[in-house]
Amino acid sequence: MSILLEQAQAAVRAAQQKALEMGVKMNIAVVDAGANLTAFARMDGAWLGSLDISIKKAKTARFFDMPTGELGKISQPGGPLFNIEHSNGGLITFPGGIPILDSNGRVIGAIGVSGSTVEDDHAVAQAGVAAVRDVR
Protein backbone atom coordinates (compact mmCIF):
# COMPACT_ATOMS: atom_id res chain seq x y z
CA MET A 1 0.00 0.00 0.00
CA SER A 2 1.04 3.53 -0.70
CA ILE A 3 -0.27 6.86 0.53
CA LEU A 4 -3.16 8.30 -1.50
CA LEU A 5 -3.13 11.81 -2.91
CA GLU A 6 -6.04 12.68 -0.62
CA GLN A 7 -3.94 11.70 2.40
CA ALA A 8 -0.84 13.43 1.12
CA GLN A 9 -2.74 16.67 0.54
CA ALA A 10 -4.23 16.45 4.04
CA ALA A 11 -0.69 16.18 5.40
CA VAL A 12 0.46 19.21 3.42
CA ARG A 13 -2.55 21.27 4.54
CA ALA A 14 -2.00 20.42 8.20
CA ALA A 15 1.71 21.21 7.94
CA GLN A 16 0.96 24.53 6.26
CA GLN A 17 -1.53 25.40 9.02
CA LYS A 18 1.00 24.53 11.71
CA ALA A 19 3.65 26.64 10.00
CA LEU A 20 1.28 29.61 9.82
CA GLU A 21 0.55 29.29 13.54
CA MET A 22 4.28 29.18 14.29
CA GLY A 23 4.99 32.12 11.99
CA VAL A 24 7.48 30.21 9.80
CA LYS A 25 7.70 29.78 6.02
CA MET A 26 8.14 26.20 4.92
CA ASN A 27 8.62 23.93 1.93
CA ILE A 28 6.54 20.81 2.51
CA ALA A 29 6.95 17.60 0.48
CA VAL A 30 5.15 14.26 0.73
CA VAL A 31 6.43 11.16 -1.08
CA ASP A 32 4.67 7.83 -1.57
CA ALA A 33 5.85 4.32 -0.67
CA GLY A 34 8.09 4.38 -3.75
CA ALA A 35 9.70 7.65 -2.63
CA ASN A 36 8.00 9.48 -5.51
CA LEU A 37 6.83 13.06 -4.91
CA THR A 38 3.05 13.02 -4.34
CA ALA A 39 2.14 16.45 -2.94
CA PHE A 40 4.15 19.61 -2.41
CA ALA A 41 3.69 23.19 -1.26
CA ARG A 42 6.16 26.04 -1.04
CA MET A 43 4.96 28.83 1.23
CA ASP A 44 5.37 32.41 -0.01
CA GLY A 45 8.79 33.77 0.84
CA ALA A 46 10.28 30.47 2.06
CA TRP A 47 14.01 30.02 1.54
CA LEU A 48 14.84 29.05 -2.03
CA GLY A 49 17.40 26.50 -0.86
CA SER A 50 14.87 24.70 1.28
CA LEU A 51 12.82 23.44 -1.66
CA ASP A 52 15.29 20.72 -2.58
CA ILE A 53 16.00 19.97 1.08
CA SER A 54 12.34 19.30 1.86
CA ILE A 55 12.08 16.80 -0.99
CA LYS A 56 15.37 15.12 -0.04
CA LYS A 57 14.21 14.86 3.59
CA ALA A 58 10.99 13.13 2.55
CA LYS A 59 12.86 10.72 0.29
CA THR A 60 15.52 10.01 2.92
CA ALA A 61 12.87 9.20 5.53
CA ARG A 62 11.30 6.67 3.17
CA PHE A 63 14.59 5.29 1.86
CA PHE A 64 15.49 4.07 5.36
CA ASP A 65 12.09 4.12 7.11
CA MET A 66 13.24 6.34 9.93
CA PRO A 67 13.16 10.04 10.84
CA THR A 68 15.98 11.85 9.06
CA GLY A 69 17.43 13.06 12.37
CA GLU A 70 17.91 9.46 13.53
CA LEU A 71 19.96 8.70 10.43
CA GLY A 72 21.99 11.84 11.05
CA LYS A 73 23.07 10.54 14.45
CA ILE A 74 24.91 7.63 12.82
CA SER A 75 26.26 9.47 9.77
CA GLN A 76 28.53 11.74 11.85
CA PRO A 77 32.33 11.62 11.58
CA GLY A 78 33.46 8.40 13.22
CA GLY A 79 29.91 6.97 13.06
CA PRO A 80 29.05 3.76 11.25
CA LEU A 81 27.33 5.47 8.29
CA PHE A 82 29.66 8.48 7.87
CA ASN A 83 28.90 10.36 4.66
CA ILE A 84 25.94 8.16 3.65
CA GLU A 85 24.57 11.48 2.34
CA HIS A 86 26.51 10.90 -0.90
CA SER A 87 24.17 8.08 -1.94
CA ASN A 88 20.87 8.22 -3.79
CA GLY A 89 21.58 11.52 -5.48
CA GLY A 90 21.98 13.27 -2.12
CA LEU A 91 20.41 12.60 1.26
CA ILE A 92 19.52 15.07 4.01
CA THR A 93 20.04 13.60 7.47
CA PHE A 94 19.10 16.36 9.89
CA PRO A 95 15.56 16.56 11.37
CA GLY A 96 12.48 17.42 9.31
CA GLY A 97 11.78 14.14 7.51
CA ILE A 98 9.42 11.56 9.05
CA PRO A 99 7.97 8.31 7.68
CA ILE A 100 4.16 8.04 7.43
CA LEU A 101 2.64 4.73 8.59
CA ASP A 102 -0.77 3.21 8.04
CA SER A 103 -2.85 1.78 10.88
CA ASN A 104 -1.06 -1.55 10.51
CA GLY A 105 2.31 0.06 11.08
CA ARG A 106 3.41 -0.23 7.47
CA VAL A 107 5.32 2.69 5.89
CA ILE A 108 3.15 4.20 3.13
CA GLY A 109 5.20 7.32 2.47
CA ALA A 110 7.03 10.15 4.20
CA ILE A 111 6.94 13.90 4.73
CA GLY A 112 9.86 16.33 4.54
CA VAL A 113 9.79 19.93 5.79
CA SER A 114 12.42 22.63 5.45
CA GLY A 115 12.49 26.39 6.02
CA SER A 116 13.30 27.17 9.64
CA THR A 117 15.29 25.60 12.49
CA VAL A 118 15.46 21.82 12.46
CA GLU A 119 13.28 21.79 15.57
CA ASP A 120 10.62 23.84 13.78
CA ASP A 121 10.96 21.72 10.65
CA HIS A 122 10.42 18.54 12.69
CA ALA A 123 7.41 19.99 14.54
CA VAL A 124 5.73 21.00 11.28
CA ALA A 125 6.46 17.57 9.79
CA GLN A 126 4.86 15.93 12.83
CA ALA A 127 1.71 17.99 12.31
CA GLY A 128 1.61 16.67 8.75
CA VAL A 129 2.01 13.07 9.83
CA ALA A 130 -0.76 13.43 12.44
CA ALA A 131 -3.23 14.51 9.75
CA VAL A 132 -2.97 11.28 7.77
CA ARG A 133 -5.88 9.00 8.49
CA ASP A 134 -6.52 5.66 6.89
CA VAL A 135 -8.94 6.10 4.03
CA ARG A 136 -9.63 2.43 3.42
Place this chain on the structure above:
Amino acid sequence: MSILLEQAQAAVRAAQQKALEMGVKMNIAVVDAGANLTAFARMDGAWLGSLDISIKKAKTARFFDMPTGELGKISQPGGPLFNIEHSNGGLITFPGGIPILDSNGRVIGAIGVSGSTVEDDHAVAQAGVAAVRDVR
Protein backbone atom coordinates in the same frame (compact mmCIF):
# COMPACT_ATOMS: atom_id res chain seq x y z
CA MET B 1 5.76 39.55 -8.95
CA SER B 2 5.47 35.86 -8.59
CA ILE B 3 2.55 33.50 -8.21
CA LEU B 4 1.37 33.00 -4.62
CA LEU B 5 0.96 29.57 -3.06
CA GLU B 6 -2.76 30.25 -2.78
CA GLN B 7 -2.96 30.79 -6.53
CA ALA B 8 -0.75 27.81 -7.32
CA GLN B 9 -2.88 25.53 -5.17
CA ALA B 10 -6.03 26.84 -6.87
CA ALA B 11 -4.46 25.94 -10.20
CA VAL B 12 -3.61 22.42 -9.00
CA ARG B 13 -7.13 21.91 -7.60
CA ALA B 14 -8.78 23.03 -10.83
CA ALA B 15 -6.48 20.83 -12.91
CA GLN B 16 -7.20 17.85 -10.65
CA GLN B 17 -10.95 18.48 -11.00
CA LYS B 18 -10.67 18.71 -14.77
CA ALA B 19 -8.66 15.48 -14.91
CA LEU B 20 -11.27 13.69 -12.80
CA GLU B 21 -14.01 14.85 -15.18
CA MET B 22 -11.98 13.63 -18.16
CA GLY B 23 -11.19 10.33 -16.48
CA VAL B 24 -7.42 10.73 -16.72
CA LYS B 25 -4.67 10.43 -14.09
CA MET B 26 -2.28 13.34 -14.08
CA ASN B 27 0.84 14.71 -12.48
CA ILE B 28 0.35 18.47 -12.01
CA ALA B 29 3.17 20.91 -11.23
CA VAL B 30 3.15 24.67 -10.75
CA VAL B 31 6.34 26.73 -10.66
CA ASP B 32 6.77 30.35 -9.66
CA ALA B 33 8.37 33.24 -11.57
CA GLY B 34 11.81 31.87 -10.64
CA ALA B 35 10.88 28.43 -12.09
CA ASN B 36 10.89 26.92 -8.59
CA LEU B 37 8.31 24.25 -7.76
CA THR B 38 5.48 25.83 -5.78
CA ALA B 39 2.64 23.28 -5.74
CA PHE B 40 2.40 19.71 -6.95
CA ALA B 41 -0.04 16.81 -6.99
CA ARG B 42 0.34 13.30 -8.32
CA MET B 43 -3.01 11.58 -8.85
CA ASP B 44 -3.31 7.96 -7.64
CA GLY B 45 -2.14 5.56 -10.32
CA ALA B 46 -0.68 8.15 -12.69
CA TRP B 47 2.29 7.00 -14.80
CA LEU B 48 5.52 6.97 -12.81
CA GLY B 49 7.42 8.53 -15.69
CA SER B 50 5.08 11.50 -15.90
CA LEU B 51 6.12 12.97 -12.55
CA ASP B 52 9.41 14.31 -13.84
CA ILE B 53 7.83 15.31 -17.15
CA SER B 54 5.17 17.47 -15.48
CA ILE B 55 7.80 19.40 -13.54
CA LYS B 56 10.02 19.79 -16.61
CA LYS B 57 7.04 21.06 -18.63
CA ALA B 58 6.27 23.72 -16.04
CA LYS B 59 9.91 24.81 -15.88
CA THR B 60 10.26 24.82 -19.67
CA ALA B 61 7.15 27.01 -20.05
CA ARG B 62 8.60 29.56 -17.61
CA PHE B 63 12.18 29.32 -18.92
CA PHE B 64 11.00 30.63 -22.29
CA ASP B 65 7.61 32.19 -21.42
CA MET B 66 5.71 30.20 -24.01
CA PRO B 67 3.62 27.02 -24.11
CA THR B 68 5.90 23.98 -24.32
CA GLY B 69 4.26 22.88 -27.57
CA GLU B 70 5.29 26.15 -29.24
CA LEU B 71 8.91 25.54 -28.32
CA GLY B 72 8.62 22.00 -29.65
CA LYS B 73 7.74 23.31 -33.10
CA ILE B 74 11.13 25.00 -33.42
CA SER B 75 13.21 22.29 -31.71
CA GLN B 76 12.60 19.75 -34.50
CA PRO B 77 15.37 18.50 -36.79
CA GLY B 78 16.31 21.36 -39.11
CA GLY B 79 14.57 23.89 -36.87
CA PRO B 80 16.33 26.90 -35.32
CA LEU B 81 16.43 25.45 -31.79
CA PHE B 82 17.06 21.81 -32.68
CA ASN B 83 17.65 19.73 -29.55
CA ILE B 84 17.32 22.61 -27.12
CA GLU B 85 16.01 19.85 -24.80
CA HIS B 86 19.62 19.17 -23.80
CA SER B 87 19.81 22.41 -21.81
CA ASN B 88 18.80 23.20 -18.25
CA GLY B 89 19.04 19.62 -17.03
CA GLY B 90 16.46 18.48 -19.60
CA LEU B 91 13.53 20.30 -21.20
CA ILE B 92 10.20 18.86 -22.34
CA THR B 93 8.90 20.59 -25.46
CA PHE B 94 5.65 18.85 -26.28
CA PRO B 95 2.29 20.25 -25.10
CA GLY B 96 1.23 20.31 -21.46
CA GLY B 97 3.22 23.28 -20.11
CA ILE B 98 1.71 26.79 -20.12
CA PRO B 99 2.91 30.09 -18.62
CA ILE B 100 0.66 31.78 -16.06
CA LEU B 101 0.20 35.56 -16.43
CA ASP B 102 -1.11 38.21 -14.06
CA SER B 103 -3.75 40.77 -15.09
CA ASN B 104 -1.00 43.01 -16.47
CA GLY B 105 0.24 40.30 -18.80
CA ARG B 106 3.36 39.59 -16.80
CA VAL B 107 4.47 35.96 -16.41
CA ILE B 108 4.24 35.01 -12.75
CA GLY B 109 4.78 31.24 -13.11
CA ALA B 110 3.77 28.23 -15.16
CA ILE B 111 1.91 24.94 -14.96
CA GLY B 112 2.97 21.57 -16.33
CA VAL B 113 0.70 18.54 -16.71
CA SER B 114 1.60 14.99 -17.77
CA GLY B 115 -0.20 11.65 -17.73
CA SER B 116 -2.28 11.21 -20.88
CA THR B 117 -2.15 12.32 -24.52
CA VAL B 118 -0.56 15.69 -25.15
CA GLU B 119 -3.98 17.06 -26.05
CA ASP B 120 -5.40 15.95 -22.69
CA ASP B 121 -2.33 17.23 -20.87
CA HIS B 122 -2.73 20.64 -22.49
CA ALA B 123 -6.48 20.80 -21.73
CA VAL B 124 -5.89 20.02 -18.06
CA ALA B 125 -3.11 22.61 -17.90
CA GLN B 126 -5.46 25.21 -19.40
CA ALA B 127 -8.01 24.47 -16.67
CA GLY B 128 -5.28 25.13 -14.13
CA VAL B 129 -4.29 28.44 -15.71
CA ALA B 130 -7.90 29.59 -15.85
CA ALA B 131 -8.24 29.13 -12.10
CA VAL B 132 -5.53 31.65 -11.26
CA ARG B 133 -7.04 34.98 -10.34
CA ASP B 134 -5.18 37.99 -9.12
CA VAL B 135 -5.22 38.00 -5.36
CA ARG B 136 -4.02 41.54 -4.83
Place this chain on the structure above:
Amino acid sequence: MSILLEQAQAAVRAAQQKALEMGVKMNIAVVDAGANLTAFARMDGAWLGSLDISIKKAKTARFFDMPTGELGKISQPGGPLFNIEHSNGGLITFPGGIPILDSNGRVIGAIGVSGSTVEDDHAVAQAGVAAVRDVR
Protein backbone atom coordinates in the same frame (compact mmCIF):
# COMPACT_ATOMS: atom_id res chain seq x y z
CA MET C 1 1.96 -5.82 -5.86
CA SER C 2 5.47 -5.84 -7.10
CA ILE C 3 7.61 -8.53 -8.68
CA LEU C 4 9.44 -10.78 -6.20
CA LEU C 5 13.18 -11.42 -6.39
CA GLU C 6 12.44 -15.07 -7.14
CA GLN C 7 10.40 -14.04 -10.19
CA ALA C 8 12.94 -11.46 -11.30
CA GLN C 9 15.77 -13.97 -11.12
CA ALA C 10 13.71 -16.49 -13.11
CA ALA C 11 13.28 -13.83 -15.79
CA VAL C 12 17.02 -13.12 -15.88
CA ARG C 13 17.88 -16.84 -16.09
CA ALA C 14 15.45 -17.42 -18.96
CA ALA C 15 16.74 -14.38 -20.83
CA GLN C 16 20.34 -15.52 -20.35
CA GLN C 17 19.44 -18.99 -21.66
CA LYS C 18 17.73 -17.50 -24.70
CA ALA C 19 20.71 -15.27 -25.41
CA LEU C 20 23.07 -18.26 -25.21
CA GLU C 21 20.91 -20.16 -27.70
CA MET C 22 20.93 -17.17 -30.03
CA GLY C 23 24.68 -16.67 -29.64
CA VAL C 24 24.42 -13.08 -28.40
CA LYS C 25 25.88 -11.34 -25.34
CA MET C 26 23.37 -9.34 -23.36
CA ASN C 27 22.91 -7.09 -20.38
CA ILE C 28 19.64 -8.05 -18.67
CA ALA C 29 17.89 -5.87 -16.08
CA VAL C 30 14.65 -6.39 -14.18
CA VAL C 31 12.99 -3.58 -12.20
CA ASP C 32 10.10 -3.81 -9.73
CA ALA C 33 6.79 -1.95 -9.72
CA GLY C 34 8.60 1.11 -8.38
CA ALA C 35 11.12 1.00 -11.25
CA ASN C 36 13.88 -0.04 -8.82
CA LEU C 37 16.53 -2.48 -10.05
CA THR C 38 15.74 -5.94 -8.68
CA ALA C 39 17.91 -8.39 -10.62
CA PHE C 40 20.67 -7.91 -13.18
CA ALA C 41 23.16 -9.93 -15.19
CA ARG C 42 25.85 -8.80 -17.61
CA MET C 43 27.02 -11.63 -19.87
CA ASP C 44 30.76 -12.02 -20.39
CA GLY C 45 31.96 -9.81 -23.23
CA ALA C 46 28.72 -7.89 -23.69
CA TRP C 47 29.07 -4.28 -24.92
CA LEU C 48 30.06 -1.95 -22.11
CA GLY C 49 27.63 0.70 -23.33
CA SER C 50 24.70 -1.69 -23.15
CA LEU C 51 24.75 -1.96 -19.36
CA ASP C 52 23.17 1.45 -18.81
CA ILE C 53 20.85 0.96 -21.78
CA SER C 54 19.42 -2.29 -20.39
CA ILE C 55 18.58 -0.61 -17.07
CA LYS C 56 17.10 2.45 -18.79
CA LYS C 57 14.97 0.19 -21.03
CA ALA C 58 13.55 -1.63 -18.01
CA LYS C 59 12.80 1.64 -16.23
CA THR C 60 11.27 3.22 -19.33
CA ALA C 61 8.95 0.22 -19.85
CA ARG C 62 7.69 0.58 -16.27
CA PHE C 63 7.57 4.38 -16.30
CA PHE C 64 4.94 4.28 -19.06
CA ASP C 65 3.68 0.67 -18.84
CA MET C 66 4.39 -0.12 -22.48
CA PRO C 67 7.15 -1.76 -24.52
CA THR C 68 9.95 0.72 -25.13
CA GLY C 69 9.59 0.34 -28.91
CA GLU C 70 5.98 1.56 -28.72
CA LEU C 71 7.08 4.73 -26.97
CA GLY C 72 9.77 5.19 -29.59
CA LYS C 73 7.15 5.32 -32.34
CA ILE C 74 5.66 8.49 -30.86
CA SER C 75 8.90 10.17 -29.76
CA GLN C 76 10.16 10.61 -33.34
CA PRO C 77 10.69 14.05 -34.92
CA GLY C 78 7.25 15.50 -35.57
CA GLY C 79 5.63 12.96 -33.23
CA PRO C 80 3.60 13.95 -30.17
CA LEU C 81 6.29 12.98 -27.64
CA PHE C 82 9.40 14.15 -29.51
CA ASN C 83 12.48 14.04 -27.27
CA ILE C 84 10.68 12.59 -24.24
CA GLU C 85 14.01 10.78 -23.78
CA HIS C 86 15.30 13.84 -21.92
CA SER C 87 13.07 13.14 -18.92
CA ASN C 88 13.64 10.92 -15.90
CA GLY C 89 17.41 11.07 -16.15
CA GLY C 90 17.37 9.58 -19.64
CA LEU C 91 14.95 7.18 -21.33
CA ILE C 92 15.64 4.56 -23.99
CA THR C 93 12.78 4.24 -26.44
CA PHE C 94 13.87 1.59 -28.94
CA PRO C 95 12.88 -2.06 -28.49
CA GLY C 96 14.20 -4.26 -25.70
CA GLY C 97 12.14 -3.12 -22.71
CA ILE C 98 8.85 -4.86 -21.84
CA PRO C 99 6.49 -4.52 -18.85
CA ILE C 100 5.88 -7.64 -16.74
CA LEU C 101 2.26 -8.27 -15.69
CA ASP C 102 0.75 -10.52 -13.06
CA SER C 103 -2.12 -12.92 -13.80
CA ASN C 104 -4.59 -10.09 -13.13
CA GLY C 105 -3.03 -7.91 -15.80
CA ARG C 106 -1.40 -5.54 -13.35
CA VAL C 107 2.13 -4.29 -14.09
CA ILE C 108 4.48 -5.63 -11.40
CA GLY C 109 7.79 -4.68 -13.03
CA ALA C 110 9.66 -4.68 -16.32
CA ILE C 111 12.64 -6.19 -18.09
CA GLY C 112 15.22 -4.44 -20.24
CA VAL C 113 17.72 -6.16 -22.53
CA SER C 114 20.58 -4.66 -24.53
CA GLY C 115 23.58 -6.07 -26.40
CA SER C 116 22.60 -6.95 -29.96
CA THR C 117 20.13 -5.74 -32.60
CA VAL C 118 16.89 -4.32 -31.25
CA GLU C 119 15.08 -7.36 -32.67
CA ASP C 120 17.38 -9.68 -30.72
CA ASP C 121 17.08 -7.52 -27.62
CA HIS C 122 13.29 -7.68 -27.80
CA ALA C 123 13.27 -11.45 -28.35
CA VAL C 124 15.47 -12.05 -25.34
CA ALA C 125 13.32 -9.72 -23.22
CA GLN C 126 10.23 -11.68 -24.27
CA ALA C 127 11.85 -14.91 -23.10
CA GLY C 128 12.41 -13.25 -19.74
CA VAL C 129 8.82 -12.08 -19.45
CA ALA C 130 7.50 -15.56 -20.32
CA ALA C 131 9.42 -17.08 -17.40
CA VAL C 132 7.60 -15.04 -14.75
CA ARG C 133 4.89 -17.04 -13.07
CA ASP C 134 2.68 -15.90 -10.25
CA VAL C 135 4.13 -17.09 -6.96
CA ARG C 136 1.14 -16.24 -4.79
Place this chain on the structure above:
Amino acid sequence: MSILLEQAQAAVRAAQQKALEMGVKMNIAVVDAGANLTAFARMDGAWLGSLDISIKKAKTARFFDMPTGELGKISQPGGPLFNIEHSNGGLITFPGGIPILDSNGRVIGAIGVSGSTVEDDHAVAQAGVAAVRDVR
Protein backbone atom coordinates in the same frame (compact mmCIF):
# COMPACT_ATOMS: atom_id res chain seq x y z
CA MET D 1 41.32 -10.78 -16.14
CA SER D 2 37.91 -9.91 -14.88
CA ILE D 3 35.29 -11.80 -12.91
CA LEU D 4 32.98 -13.97 -15.03
CA LEU D 5 29.20 -13.76 -14.80
CA GLU D 6 29.16 -17.31 -13.50
CA GLN D 7 31.41 -16.27 -10.60
CA ALA D 8 29.51 -13.08 -9.95
CA GLN D 9 26.22 -14.96 -9.79
CA ALA D 10 27.76 -17.51 -7.42
CA ALA D 11 28.78 -14.61 -5.17
CA VAL D 12 25.27 -13.14 -5.24
CA ARG D 13 23.70 -16.54 -4.47
CA ALA D 14 26.00 -17.15 -1.53
CA ALA D 15 25.40 -13.67 -0.16
CA GLN D 16 21.64 -14.11 -0.50
CA GLN D 17 21.87 -17.45 1.34
CA LYS D 18 23.91 -15.90 4.13
CA ALA D 19 21.44 -13.01 4.45
CA LEU D 20 18.54 -15.47 4.70
CA GLU D 21 20.33 -17.36 7.46
CA MET D 22 20.98 -14.09 9.31
CA GLY D 23 17.40 -12.91 8.81
CA VAL D 24 18.34 -9.69 7.05
CA LYS D 25 17.18 -8.17 3.75
CA MET D 26 20.00 -7.07 1.52
CA ASN D 27 20.84 -5.42 -1.78
CA ILE D 28 23.79 -7.28 -3.29
CA ALA D 29 25.91 -5.93 -6.17
CA VAL D 30 28.93 -7.41 -7.93
CA VAL D 31 31.10 -5.34 -10.29
CA ASP D 32 33.82 -6.55 -12.63
CA ALA D 33 37.45 -5.43 -12.95
CA GLY D 34 36.25 -2.35 -14.82
CA ALA D 35 33.85 -1.46 -11.96
CA ASN D 36 30.87 -2.24 -14.21
CA LEU D 37 27.82 -3.87 -12.63
CA THR D 38 27.85 -7.59 -13.43
CA ALA D 39 25.25 -9.20 -11.16
CA PHE D 40 22.71 -7.77 -8.76
CA ALA D 41 19.88 -8.90 -6.49
CA ARG D 42 17.54 -6.90 -4.31
CA MET D 43 15.87 -9.05 -1.66
CA ASP D 44 12.12 -8.55 -1.12
CA GLY D 45 11.46 -5.73 1.33
CA ALA D 46 15.06 -4.45 1.56
CA TRP D 47 15.45 -0.72 2.23
CA LEU D 48 14.89 1.36 -0.88
CA GLY D 49 17.88 3.55 -0.08
CA SER D 50 20.25 0.60 0.10
CA LEU D 51 20.05 -0.22 -3.61
CA ASP D 52 22.26 2.65 -4.66
CA ILE D 53 24.52 2.16 -1.64
CA SER D 54 25.23 -1.48 -2.48
CA ILE D 55 26.32 -0.56 -6.00
CA LYS D 56 28.43 2.37 -4.77
CA LYS D 57 30.11 0.10 -2.19
CA ALA D 58 31.06 -2.43 -4.88
CA LYS D 59 32.42 0.31 -7.14
CA THR D 60 34.29 2.01 -4.31
CA ALA D 61 35.96 -1.29 -3.32
CA ARG D 62 37.19 -1.76 -6.88
CA PHE D 63 38.08 1.89 -7.47
CA PHE D 64 40.69 1.68 -4.72
CA ASP D 65 41.18 -2.11 -4.36
CA MET D 66 40.44 -2.16 -0.66
CA PRO D 67 37.46 -2.85 1.61
CA THR D 68 35.23 0.22 1.81
CA GLY D 69 35.63 0.37 5.57
CA GLU D 70 39.40 0.79 5.20
CA LEU D 71 38.91 3.79 2.96
CA GLY D 72 36.43 5.20 5.47
CA LYS D 73 39.12 5.28 8.14
CA ILE D 74 41.16 7.77 6.15
CA SER D 75 38.28 9.85 4.80
CA GLN D 76 37.33 11.19 8.24
CA PRO D 77 37.71 14.86 9.21
CA GLY D 78 41.43 15.56 9.57
CA GLY D 79 42.33 12.39 7.65
CA PRO D 80 44.42 12.35 4.48
CA LEU D 81 41.48 11.63 2.15
CA PHE D 82 38.84 13.70 3.90
CA ASN D 83 35.59 13.76 1.90
CA ILE D 84 36.88 11.61 -0.95
CA GLU D 85 33.22 10.55 -1.15
CA HIS D 86 32.61 13.54 -3.43
CA SER D 87 34.49 11.88 -6.30
CA ASN D 88 33.33 9.43 -8.94
CA GLY D 89 29.68 10.38 -8.71
CA GLY D 90 29.59 9.47 -5.02
CA LEU D 91 31.53 6.92 -2.99
CA ILE D 92 30.39 4.94 0.06
CA THR D 93 33.22 4.38 2.51
CA PHE D 94 31.68 2.45 5.39
CA PRO D 95 31.90 -1.37 5.53
CA GLY D 96 30.06 -3.66 3.11
CA GLY D 97 32.24 -3.42 0.00
CA ILE D 98 35.09 -5.91 -0.56
CA PRO D 99 37.41 -6.52 -3.55
CA ILE D 100 37.32 -9.98 -5.13
CA LEU D 101 40.72 -11.51 -6.00
CA ASP D 102 41.70 -14.41 -8.23
CA SER D 103 44.05 -17.17 -7.10
CA ASN D 104 47.04 -15.04 -8.14
CA GLY D 105 45.98 -12.21 -5.89
CA ARG D 106 44.83 -9.99 -8.71
CA VAL D 107 41.63 -7.94 -8.23
CA ILE D 108 39.00 -9.18 -10.68
CA GLY D 109 35.99 -7.33 -9.26
CA ALA D 110 34.22 -6.41 -6.04
CA ILE D 111 31.03 -7.00 -4.09
CA GLY D 112 28.91 -4.45 -2.25
CA VAL D 113 26.17 -5.26 0.25
CA SER D 114 23.72 -2.91 1.98
CA GLY D 115 20.56 -3.37 4.03
CA SER D 116 21.43 -3.87 7.69
CA THR D 117 24.17 -2.78 10.14
CA VAL D 118 27.60 -2.29 8.60
CA GLU D 119 28.78 -5.40 10.49
CA ASP D 120 26.00 -7.47 8.90
CA ASP D 121 26.64 -5.92 5.49
CA HIS D 122 30.33 -6.81 5.72
CA ALA D 123 29.60 -10.39 6.86
CA VAL D 124 27.25 -10.98 3.95
CA ALA D 125 29.77 -9.49 1.53
CA GLN D 126 32.43 -11.85 2.89
CA ALA D 127 30.15 -14.82 2.21
CA GLY D 128 29.86 -13.62 -1.36
CA VAL D 129 33.60 -13.27 -1.80
CA ALA D 130 34.21 -16.76 -0.37
CA ALA D 131 31.96 -18.28 -3.03
CA VAL D 132 34.09 -17.08 -5.93
CA ARG D 133 36.35 -19.84 -7.13
CA ASP D 134 38.62 -19.68 -10.12
CA VAL D 135 36.78 -21.11 -13.09
CA ARG D 136 39.79 -21.42 -15.39
